Amino acid sequence: GTCMEYTNSSESMLPIDPAPAPLDKFVWTISSSYCNRESNLASAAYWMQFINIVIFFAFLVRIRQFQVQTAKDVDQSKITTSDYSVLIQGLERNMPADDYVDDQGERRSGMVSRVRADIMKALVEMDPKYTKERVAKEVVDIEIGRVCSKEVQQLRRLKALKVKEQELTTKVDDCKAKGKDELCEKRRKELEAVCDAKEKVMHELDRLREEEPDKTTGHAFVVFLYESTRNQFQSYHMPSPGRRTLDNLFPEMIYEPILKLCGCCCQPSQRNQWESAGRGGVVKVLDAPEPDDVIWENLEIPTSWEQWRGLLTFIITLILLVIALFLIVLLKWGQSTITATSVAATEGINLSSEA
Incomplete structure (x- = not known):
């Protein structure tokens, strides 16, 4: 490695050949410029991580500009009601x-x-x-x-019941054609239950339309x-x-x-x-x-609720990115500290062995 060099303790220079005990074939070169703990490489790595985060946010802004321009181009390429x-x-x-x-x-x-x-x-x-x-x-x-959430909910129920009604009607007709009286009776009861539920939904829709006045949502x-x-x-x-x-x-x-x-x-x-x-x-x-x-x-x-939720999502994303950057810096600092400690310990062992 760049932080180690061969010793003169062995005649062989091949890494796979063992060194004569108790000496090692390699020694740490802690005083070299590359492995010096005072090197600026660690701080440069930290700044590179920060620059990566800045580039990422710039990329998000560029994506936003691209979306706006693409939406305008698509809108101008065709004529619809929105024009x-x-x-x-x-x-x-x-x-x-x-x-x-x-x-x-x-x-x-x-x-x-x-x-x-x-x-x-x-x-x-x-x-x-x-x-x-x-x-x-x-x-x-x-x-x-x-304000139509209640009406929309009832309309969705009505849609599902109509589909179910059509399916059961087809099954009842099929049972009659095949002469399966018991199965026909079962399907007929299910069909009657679906029809009753559909009548209740339609009655609720009429009540919502007649008794409750339509309230505005702030849009037109x-x-x-x-x-x-x-x-x-x-x-x-x-x-x-x-x-x-x-x-x-x-x-x-x-x-x-x-x-x-x-x-x-x-x-x-x-x-x-x-x-x-x-x-x-x-x-x-x-x-x-x-x-x-x-x-x-x-x-x-409400528009204000949408805006605050969007801002909250943006803030949480930003916090997560900052935490990720902090963890990367912390891990790199811990790695360099552990490496420096190991180098110092190994160098001390080598010096004592040579002595």
């Missing part, structure tokens, strides 16, 4: 989605009407040529995010007649340059909680005051996702 739509976030939560009558018998505007009024006000501020008739024509549809999908109108409306609510840079580098769930804590000025642009805005008064107008990518029941999850 004519925007997603509005930051609206008031847990309020009636549709117009309703209050306890005093007065008719109140729901979230759909309030969002439509805010969009009209924004379009008029953008271009005074917009009239009520033109807005009604160019704003094709407004779909409000609604707006579909425009022309893509140019959609682009103009979205550009009018474009976030600040600093925030756009952050969007290209990091997911919103990572930097948004930090901005809120620090009170940073990189906030979304808010040129007009939306009456339908929720707590905080800031409404974001974003690119609408593809219709198949929308999971409606997940819209009930």
